[in-house]
């Protein structure tokens with residue numbers, strides 16, 4: 522467990538550890554930080570009435586604890602944010618009304634392997650699975666100049682449309698860290714959106730959808 526981030530309208534449960542090694546990652550939760558805590562003690566500290574985002578790191582690495590957390594949070598507004606690699610039938614079957622934000626870093630496997638260190642095949646299968654189980658989900662792909670450019674965004678959109686034209690794709694503008702790549706220009710973002718819209722009915726960007734709280738307080742478990 523890393524920490525809880527509380528804002529006016531949202532509580533983010535930030536779990537530690539990730540199987541991917543994304544070259545542009547800036548999450549402090551990517552590595553094993555914090556300490557083990559019970560699922561009950563997490564739930565006790567989540568204020569009633571706020572949307573709950575379960576993020577990381579990669580939350581599905583701790584599958585038993587994740588399923589217990591989802592069970593204890595049933596009936597509340599929950600978003601699971603995941604890299605999709607371990608979204609098995611068991612996990613998807615336990616989502617019970619939750620929404621999923623699943624990353625598809627790249628459609629071309631060589632680009633995915635180069636960027637994350639892992640194949641994207643399980644992620645592609647997970648997206649098909651989410652659709653088959655009628656889960657409320659959206660796919661997120663980060664536009665990273667020189668790594669994931671607009672032609673690759675179009676390939677992602679083409680893949681999604683092969684499952685359903687109605688799958689939502691959110692294109693995220695990369696925020697540079699440690700000198701890795703740069704922030705895409707408005708023009709580059711517009712081009713990526715236009716290419717994705719040739720295949721999908723719903724394409725949004727990180728500029729339009731601001732789900733991250735502006736101010737939040739972090740609660741660490743002693």
Ligand code: SF4
Nearest residue numbers: 539541543546578604
């Ligand atoms: S999947 Fe997310 S947390 Fe994991 S390395 Fe990639 S960007 Fe970082």
